[in-house]
Amino acid sequence: MSIGQSLGRSAPGAASALIGGLQFLFGAVASPLVGLFGEDSATPTAVIILIALALAGVRLVLLARPWMSHGEVTDEPVRSE
Numbered sequence: 001m002s003i004g005q006s007l008g009r010s011a012p013g014a015a016s017a018l019i020g021g022l023q024f025l026f027g028a029v030a031s032p033l034v035g036l037f038g039e040d041s042a043t044p045t046a047v048i049i050l051i052a053l054a055l056a057g058v059r060l061v062l063l064a065r066p067w068m069s070h071g072e073v074t075d076e077p078v079r080s081e
Contacts, residue, residue: 001019004019005019026052030048030052
């Protein structure tokens with residue numbers, strides 16, 4: 001969330017709306033998936049949560065690249081050369 005907000009600092013309201021809308025979209029996609037796998041146990045819910053957690057980890061590694069300090073907000077002006 002923080003990285004998304006920092007990237008959209010020129011339009012913080014739009015960035016916040018986009019992040020919130022995507023959360024609702026992913027929830028709307030995940031809910032029917034849980035129902036498709038059955039209603040008798042909590043296993044489908046646990047599986048969907050684990051898949052979402054794994055995807056979030058992959059996105060963090062690929063997009064944020066914390067070991068390279070990508071996504072960090074600095075006060076230095078950006079130079080265009």
